[in-house]
Structures are given as C-alpha cells and as structure tokens.
Amino acid sequence: MIVSVSATAASAAETVLRRLSLVGRTRAGLSEALAEIGVPEKERRMRVGQLWNWIYHYGVREFDAMTTISKGLRGQLAERFSLDLPTVTAEQVSTDGTRKWLMRMPSTGPHDRGAEIECVYIPEVDRGTLCVSSQVGCTLTCTFCHTGTQRLVRNLKTEEIVAQLMVARDRLGDFPNRQPPEGAFVPNDGGRFVSNIVFMGMGEPLYNFDGVRDAIGVITDDQGLSLGRRRITVSTSGVVPQIGPLGEEMGTMLAISLHAVRDELRNELVPLNKKYPIKDLLEACRNYPGLSNAKRITFEYVMLKGVNDSDAEARELVRLLKGIPAKINLIPFNPWPGTKYECSDWDRIERFSEIVFRAGYASPVRTPRGRDILAACGQLKSETEKLSARARLMLDEAQAAAPAVAAE
Incomplete structure (x- = not known):
C-alpha cells in the first residue's frame, strides 16, 4: 500500500526559506540557538535541558506546548526557529507491516x-527496528546493491539523521500521549516502538563519521530519546581506518558487509575492497x-546464486573469522530492476548456513522484509527517484499557485 502525501504537504509555505528547526540539534546546537536570541549564558544550560526534554522526550511540535518555559521566551523561539520535521513525501506499508518513508529535508533557501x-x-515480535540513512545516495557502487547505483549527493547533517528517528516516532505514535496507527507493533514490555536502530540505509556511515557520531550522541542521551548504544548497529562496507574510532567514540555494535571470502570476488561485489582488502x-x-x-560483530553475507554460495x-x-566473536547474517538477495544477480536457492542457503552453524557460529537467515515496497536490504533507491519527480511536480504547482507567499 502506498500513501502519497497530498499537494498541501508541498504547500507554498515550503517554497520560502524556513525558520531553522531545532529538532535534531545537539545540546551545543541548542545552546547556540539560545545565544542567538539573547538568552544569558548563565541561563542557557537550564533552558537547553528544558528544550531537550520537550523536543526529544515528549516530541512536541509547537513551542507553546512547552509549559515549563516562560511565554516570552517561547515567543522569541517561535519567531526565530521552528520544530519542523522533514516532510514525508510518501509512505509505503508492506504486507508484512514494514513501513518505508520517503522524506524531504527542510530547504535551506528558495532554490533548494x-x-x-x-x-x-521493521516491526518484529520483540522489537521495532529503524533503518536510517547517513548519506543522500552512495559512493561505494557495490554491484549487488540498488542504492549503490545512485550517485552520492552529500552527507546528511546530524540533525537530518536524528530527524529520521523523530519522524518514525511521530508517525508511529511513539511519543507520550500519542496514538499508534492501526496495525502498528505494540511493545508488550511498556517500551517504545522503535527499540533498535541500524545504520544500514542509504550511504556509508563511516564516510560521514562526525555526523553519525554526533547523531548517536543525541539518540542515546538518557534525558531524551534514550536508546542504548548496544541497541544501535553501525554497518560499514569496510572503511578500515574508521572502525577503531567507531568503537572508541560511539561504542555501538558493528556490522560488516562482507559478502565474499576472496579478494578477487569482493573487489567486484564491494569495490572498496580494492583499497581495504x-x-x-x-x-x-x-x-x-x-x-x-x-x-x-555481525558479518553480513548476501546470498548470490552461483557467485558466493558454495560449500x-x-x-x-569460517576459517577467515576464526577467533573473532561473530554472528554471520545470511541475507537472501533482494532483486531489483536491471540487476544481473539472482538469489541463491533456498536449499543452498540452508546448506551454507548449516556449515557455518556447525563451526560454532550463529548463522541466521535474515527474513526478507518489505520486498513488495522495495524496502528490503539493498533495494533503497527506485521509489525515491520515482516519487521525487512527483514531489517536485507538486512543489512546482504550489509555487505557481501562491506567488505572493513565495515572494515574501
């Protein structure tokens, strides 16, 4: 099912330079915003704490809802800033409950x-996992991955990474006093819908190290979004120099997109291997x-028929990973239009898994989720391009309909 946002979502107001949103900012970023409107330095720490609680714990969308902050300061904040989230251009819901959102980040100028x-x-019985993007597009060109066929545009800012979680919680009713949508996964332990985050969306997280690091700092802060670092997994295709700093500075779980056991084949599947074998x-x-x-460490291994799936x-x-505490995640290949690869037969995947398991490694076969909406591993791209054109058309129509607003 596809739920497209109506033309009002691309209203004329969006064609004007927006007030900058405070959503997604670090504590330092909020302090800078308060300084801009003249809040005394000795008062800022308290005010940052108040803003943090309202934005990240309660998920409020209006400054007027921040009842612990004086009316005068609320007015100053509202004049200069917003609490806008990225625009959800389209929402797709899979038959298995997986939801994919196409998000457009706030514009930074009249031509942006x-x-x-x-x-x-991805809702599951015991958890709700959010797969977030760290870049617009990707630069790695992995041949089996659809996202890799989209050119890299830029890194996402810290605020834009955090905002993905904020959108998810907002649309799932995952903030206090919000109602979840029909069919949403409801935690039975009183927890929140989004209990785990994986940096496995668009882009290579370790090529946006600072943005990802600072976003994780916001996400794990126990006064706000409060996700534990052990519930966050950063997946890399193998940016070797940044793997150590990832563990030292972020302390998250690590996943490696391995996909081959020989350099010759990995050079083809994951061209980054030529630089870091x-x-x-x-x-x-x-x-x-x-x-x-x-x-x-989780090693991800996509199962490609006749390519990397032999006994x-x-x-x-198993030999390569000897001595590394590891789990091997076998991923049935998710097809996309134009690919030259096929998914391994199921009995071949089971045989591969059995060999790995008998060697003492957990080797779960990842159940494909969201294939029908191209939301499964390696499929992110095509709907973005198709729906982007639709969103641009809606925006152009809004501009034509309200030239007076755009000119203000």
Missing part, C-alpha cells in the same frame, strides 16, 4: 527543495574496542 532520503521501519578489514575487526562474546566458500568464511 531539500535533500530526499528513505528510511525503513579482506585481511586488513578482519584485522580491524579483531581489534574492535569492546569486542567480546557479549558484543559480537567451499562457507568453509573459507
């Missing part, structure tokens, strides 16, 4: 329509800070 990215929410990548994994049986490759995978 804002970056567009995709974000996916398998030996160097696995050495960085062995030295990952905090690595233990309780904090294992010999399963045994070589």
Whole structure:
C-alpha cells in the first residue's frame, strides 16, 4: 500500500526559506540557538535541558506546548526557529507491516527543495527496528546493491539523521500521549516502538563519521530519546581506518558487509575492497574496542546464486573469522530492476548456513522484509527517484499557485 502525501504537504509555505528547526540539534546546537536570541549564558544550560526534554522526550511540535518555559521566551523561539520535521513525501506499508518513508529535508533557501532520503521501519515480535540513512545516495557502487547505483549527493547533517528517528516516532505514535496507527507493533514490555536502530540505509556511515557520531550522541542521551548504544548497529562496507574510532567514540555494535571470502570476488561485489582488502578489514575487526562474546560483530553475507554460495566458500568464511566473536547474517538477495544477480536457492542457503552453524557460529537467515515496497536490504533507491519527480511536480504547482507567499 502506498500513501502519497497530498499537494498541501508541498504547500507554498515550503517554497520560502524556513525558520531553522531545532529538532535534531545537539545540546551545543541548542545552546547556540539560545545565544542567538539573547538568552544569558548563565541561563542557557537550564533552558537547553528544558528544550531537550520537550523536543526529544515528549516530541512536541509547537513551542507553546512547552509549559515549563516562560511565554516570552517561547515567543522569541517561535519567531526565530521552528520544530519542523522533514516532510514525508510518501509512505509505503508492506504486507508484512514494514513501513518505508520517503522524506524531504527542510530547504535551506528558495532554490533548494531539500535533500530526499528513505528510511525503513521493521516491526518484529520483540522489537521495532529503524533503518536510517547517513548519506543522500552512495559512493561505494557495490554491484549487488540498488542504492549503490545512485550517485552520492552529500552527507546528511546530524540533525537530518536524528530527524529520521523523530519522524518514525511521530508517525508511529511513539511519543507520550500519542496514538499508534492501526496495525502498528505494540511493545508488550511498556517500551517504545522503535527499540533498535541500524545504520544500514542509504550511504556509508563511516564516510560521514562526525555526523553519525554526533547523531548517536543525541539518540542515546538518557534525558531524551534514550536508546542504548548496544541497541544501535553501525554497518560499514569496510572503511578500515574508521572502525577503531567507531568503537572508541560511539561504542555501538558493528556490522560488516562482507559478502565474499576472496579478494578477487569482493573487489567486484564491494569495490572498496580494492583499497581495504579482506585481511586488513578482519584485522580491524579483531581489534574492535569492546569486542567480546557479549558484543559480537555481525558479518553480513548476501546470498548470490552461483557467485558466493558454495560449500567451499562457507568453509573459507569460517576459517577467515576464526577467533573473532561473530554472528554471520545470511541475507537472501533482494532483486531489483536491471540487476544481473539472482538469489541463491533456498536449499543452498540452508546448506551454507548449516556449515557455518556447525563451526560454532550463529548463522541466521535474515527474513526478507518489505520486498513488495522495495524496502528490503539493498533495494533503497527506485521509489525515491520515482516519487521525487512527483514531489517536485507538486512543489512546482504550489509555487505557481501562491506567488505572493513565495515572494515574501
């Protein structure tokens, strides 16, 4: 099911330079905003704490709702800033409950329509996982990945990464006193809908290291969004120099997009391997800070028919990972228009999994989720391009309909 946002969502007001949103900012960023409107330095720490609680714990969308802040300061904030979230251009709901949102970030000027990215929410029995993007497009050109066929536009800012979680919680009714939509996963332990985050959307997170690091700082702050670092997984295709700093500065779980056990094949599937070959990548994994049986690395391995799915490759995978506390996540290939690859047959996947499991590694086969809406692993892109054109048309129509507003 596809729910497209009406033309009003691309209203004429969006064609004007927006007041900058405070949503997604770090504590330092909020302090800078308060300084801009003349709040004394000695008062800012308290005011930052108040804003933080209202924005990230309660998810309020209007400054007037911040009843612990004086009316005068609320007015000053509203004149200069907003609490806008990215515009959801379209929402798609899979038959399995997976939701994919196409989001357009707030524009920064009259000629900027804002970056567009995709974000996916996957409800499960015991958790709700949000797959977030870290870049607009991707630069890695992995041949089996649809996202990799889209050119890199730019890194997402910290605010834009955090805002994806804010949109998800807002639309799922995941803030206090909000109602969830029909069919939403309801936690049975009193927790929130979004309990886990994976940086596995569009882009390579470790090529946006500072933005991802600062976003994780906001997301894990226990006075606001309050997700534990052990519930956040950062997935990389193998940016070796940044793997150690990731563990030291972020302390999250690590996932490696491996997909091959020989450099020759990985060079083709994951061209980044030419710069950081398998030996160097696995050495960085062995030295990952905090690595233990309780904090294992997940190795992602997409199953490609006749390419990387033989018994010999399963045994070589086990040999390569010897001594690394690890889980091997086998991913049935998710097809997309124009790909040259096919998914391995199910009995071949099971045989590969059995070899890995008998060697002592957990080797779950990831259940494909959201395939019908191109929201599964490696599929993010095509709907973005198609719906982007629709969003641009809506925006152009709004501009034509309200020239007076645009000129203000």
